[in-house]
């Protein structure tokens with residue numbers, strides 16, 4: 296039941312002349328070099344100003360150069376950046392306690408990226424199975440999902456383009472479509488090796504595809520019945536982005552395992568695996584580790600990000616401004632042929648067009664707006680959560696005419 300082995304890409308290699316010849320050719324970069332930022336605005340090295348609708352891909356929760364975050368991080372850098380996990384790190388304890396308070400879960404492990412948090416989740420699931428005598432544990436994963444670029448997380452990812460050229464993939468995954476209860480009930484009936492269900496509460500890279508709340512409630516029930524772990528990848532949709540601390544809270548459920556990363560440190564690399572009672576004792580000493588994970592600088596960034604979010608009502612802002620942004624987009628794009636759907640929650644929004652629209656990336660940048668296009672035809676907006684209503688209106692004012700022109704010409 297593993298994903299089919301994808302064919303190796305037969306695309307010819309890119310021409311040798313590139314703007315950045317010494318970095319590997321892994322990104323189709325825009326020819327823009329960003330120099331500095333303030334709030335939801337960034338400037339390039341030519342002095343051109345952009346409204347940041349991308350937030351470093353859902354990372355810069357508090358925007359750029361936040362006046363409360365900067366002095367706190369400066370203080371921390373002057374005190375200690377890194378010390379290793381050979382010693383107690385009080386800031387880890389502090390951030391773990393806060394994440395447990397906000398999520399209702401019981402413990403946290405810290406790493407530095409989203410894929411590492413997911414890698415830890417996959418290891419917990421397998422060990423959870425082995426501890427119960429399942430020697431070939433399998434994990435249910437989803438079509439159109441994205442969990443990272445390591446060999447295990449790209450194997451869990453539901454995108455053959457991302458997998459192409461990197462086989463053999465890691466085995467032990469069973470793939471189902473999102474929001475299809477019958478499909479996963481069928482897995483429960485036929486596969487005794489399953490130990491966990493692993494999905495993004497709202498798929499990000501796959502095109503901003505939300506799990507239906509009833510589906511999540513159904514999964515919670517099924518996982519309880521089957522003694523499976525419910526593992527919700529909130530790397531992109533977590534940390535207040537949807538107007539709840541964690542997107543699954545809209546459905547009134549709790550996962551057993553929750554990987555976090557992107558927005559947790561407002562730009563400082565950080566990942567976390569937050570787990571509930573069912574998974575809190577799966578790892579013991581020696582089962583998992585990382586050199587950088589949980590260092591004082593990243594922990595301070597997490598602690599301060601959450602503190603400032605609470606102090607300044609940033610999550611409520613994401614909900615309110617996200618709703619206003621969505622309404623603005625809906626109003627401007629209503630009835631426009633070629634606009635298929637506007638979806639998402641809070642400040643995690645996708646506008647799906649009926650055709651590939653990657654060209655809008657450079658056109659929007661030219662017009663002074665940063666954004667991304669994902670799953671070929673979905674314009675993704677994941678701006679800083681401090682976006683103001685007036686900045687949301689400016690996104691609408693810049694973006695909607697570009698979309699209409701694009702659809703009229705192509």
Ligand SMILES: *Cc1c(COP(=O)(O)O)cnc(C)c1O
Nearest residue numbers: 408409410441442443499530531
């Ligand atoms: C970005 C992302 C990841 C991978 O995070 P990295 O920090 O790039 O490793 C994993 N899962 C989801 C849902 C993501 O959006």
